[in-house]
Amino acid sequence: MNIFNYITIGTTVLVTILILVQTRGASLGAGLGGGGGEVNTVRRGSDKSLHQITILLVIVFAVSLVLGILL
DSSP, rough: OOOOHHHHHHHHHHHHHHHHHHOOOSSSHTTTTTTOOOOOOOOOOHHHHHHHHHHHHHHHHHHHHHHHHHO
């Protein structure tokens, strides 16, 4: 295994955790898609930081996946 495989596996785990942490409501039903109501698209504070880190990790994941396939 080369370094890109390890990066891909690591970012997969981190992205999965970050996505599960980013729920839109306080209850378990809201986290699983059952939350009905108003959707707030403005992100502030730690929610915004988590969102940006998730996007960055998804980009790292995609690049490492492509490089792992090509090399």
